[in-house]
Amino acid sequence: MVKYKRGHLYYPEIPIHKVLEETAKRIPDRPVFLYPEDMTFKKFKDQVDIVATALKNLSVKKGDRVALYAPNSIPWEISFFGLEKTGAILVPMNPLFKEIEVEYELNDSGAETIIVSQHEYINVAAVKDKTNIKNIIVIESEEKPEIPEGTIGWSELLSETKSNPPEYEFNVKEDLAALVYTSGTTGLPKGTMLTHFNMVSNIIQVSPTFELSELDIAMTVLPLYHIYGLNVCMNQAILLGAAQVVTPRFKVKEFCELIEKYKVTYSLCVPPIFLEVVRHLEDPNIKGYNWRNLKIFNNGAAPIPLELLERFDKLAKEKCNAKDATIQHGWGLTEASPVVAVNPIYRRKMESQGTLLSDTFHKIIDLETGEELPERGQVGELVIKGPQVMKGYWKRPEATKDAFWIDPKTGEKWLRTGDMAYIDEEEYEHLMDRIKEMIKYKGWSIAPAELEDLLFKNPHVFDAAVIGKPSTEMDIGQIPKAFIILKPESKGKVTEEEIMEWVAEKISAYKKIREVEFVDNIPKSSSGKILRRELVQLEKNRLGIK
Structure with missing residues (x-):
């Protein structure tokens, strides 16, 4: 029995794009966006219908995968709801991806259509012939609006398509809305299959915890390709009818100014944003801002030191007039669309990850006996x-089978989070350590196996193991460190820096290996599995961490 569960909610069995349609019907003339341009819900829905029609005209049908490879923007959000209305499945791609990562996700998902920003198009062009891509829609940049040959321009698509969107029947508990790729500790990233019901349920679960409505203004700064940005930032705002301030990337001065200018009432963030804002506000040359409308500043995606939250809270109130702002902290995972638990506004226990959302249940199982x-x-x-x-x-x-635990008493399926944790007497969850060996760098998830797979392609590397080395900097978490055994003929002929530079050229910046150590052996089990825990403990001992 869950003592403090939030109770039961009603979850309509509708596809995710119907959330927009219901809101546009309810408040058609209210703003969906305030920045970078004004737009009403009615105009937004009309443009969504045009995109859905255009995709239908390109023979995109229900169940097809459509990749979206661009920074946050209004066209990104229009594209999402347009492809969902077409019955397609979103494959959101990190705009920091390089060729090898683009090729992998396109081929693994089987996407035949991609919507890409002009800046990222070069990576799509480089791998197009190695994939099944047939349709490329380019979101033009303001600096260089000419589109590449053989592609379809976003502006042309909107201006020349007559709205006639398709209408499909959905089985929302089975039909997929998104394939959100998440890195695993073994093998390459896996596509997490999220149904329409998963995504709609989670935004309905989350909304009451923040006490928000259509009168609120959201800062959409978290990347929309990530499930936290996609569902909790964007889709929740659409459900509420809250206006959005959308930025392609986080820049601390711009972020602070936009909160003031547009009277933002809530912002969902990650630890690096908290730290950058604190450093900015602690600068004696910064006089401060007027954030008097700010109500909620929430942390997710990665654990955050209490000291940092306290510093932020103090600065926001003293230098930014955020007298009514509440700092919240919760957690989730991609496989849960993503939110599992949040600290209640009026009963916060910030050393924990919070209490369960409505209709969510938890157990602790023994690692040995199950x-x-x-x-x-x-x-x-x-x-x-x-x-x-x-x-x-x-x-x-x-x-998929390994991701679930079957309760031997009831036969029910429970998602294994991969987290060592305990639940206290008031039902707050306390996450302690990762069972899975994912590296958490500034809120990003990095798979050691992906980096090891790349290292093995280096001509100097004989064997390698990658771990998350604990960082002493509060906003970083862990850094990717590689232990490398060089080939005999390469010893003394290559440096650690050269290995790191080689990796950096081939992978997203956040995945870069930040430290290399040449070793003579790598600890492994009898079955050949790398004993990463031994290497992590070695680093902890060196740093004096217990």
């Missing part, structure tokens, strides 16, 4: 279930 640990305070693996939990991993039946 049995439930019923007493509160016992440490084991946290497992959860709820309407927001994924269908499984795309084309990965074994990984």
Whole structure:
């Protein structure tokens, strides 16, 4: 029995694009965007219908995958709802991706259509012939509006398409809305299959925890390709009818100014944003801002030091007039669309990850026996279930099977979070460590296996192991460190810096290896698995961390 569960909510069985349609019907003349341009919900929906029509005209049909590879923008949001109305499945791609990553996700998802910003188009062009891509829609840049040959311009698509969108029947508990790729500790990134019901349920679950409405103004700064930005920032705002201030990337001065100028009432953030804002506001040359309308500043995606939250809270109130702002902290994972728990506004326990959302349940299981640990305070693996939990991993039946724990008493499926945790007497969750060996760098998830796979392609590398080395800087978390055994003929002929530079040229900037150590051996189990925990402990010992 969950003592402080939030109760049961009603979850309409509608596809995600119907959330927009319902809001546009309810408040057609209210603003959906304030920045970078004004737009009403009615105009937004009309443009969504045009994009849905254009995709239909390109033979995109229900169940097809459509990739979206661009920074945050109004066209990004229009594209999302347009492709969803076409019955397609979103494949959101990080705009920092380079060729090898673009090629992998396009081929793994089987996408035949991609909507890409002009700046990122060069990477699509480089791998197009190695994929199944047939249609390329380019969102033009203001600096260089000419579109490449063989592509379709976004502006042309909107101006020359007569609205006649398709209408499909959806089985929302089975039909996929998105394939959101998440890195695993074994193998390459996996596509998390999120249904329409998963995504709609989670925004309905989350909204009451923030106490927001159509009178609020959202700062949409988190990347929309990430499930936190996609569902909690964008889709929640659309459900509420809240106006959005959309920025392509975080720039601390612009961020602070936009909150003041547009009277932003809530912003969903990650630890690096908190730290950058604190450093900015602590600068004696910064006089401060007027954030008197700010109500909620929420942290997610990665744990955050309490000291940093306290510094932010103090500065926001003293230098920015944010007298009514509440700092919140919660957590989730891609496989849960993503939110699982949030600290209640009026009963915060910020050293924890918060209490469960409505209709979400949790247990702690013993790592050795797989049995439930019923007493509160016992440490084991946290497992959860709820309407927001994924269908499984795309084309990965074994990984899907391994992702769930079957309760031996009831036969129910519970998602294995991969987190060592305990639940306290008031039902707050406390995450302690990762069972899975994902590297968490500034809120980004980085798969050691992906970096190791790349390192093995280097002509000097004989063997390699990558770990997350604990960082002493509060906003970083861990840095990717590689332990490398060089080939005999390469010893003394290549430096650590040269290896790091080689990796940096081939992968997104946030995934870069930031430290290399040449070693003579790498600890492995009898079955050949890298014993990363031994390497992590080695680094902790060197740093004096218990």
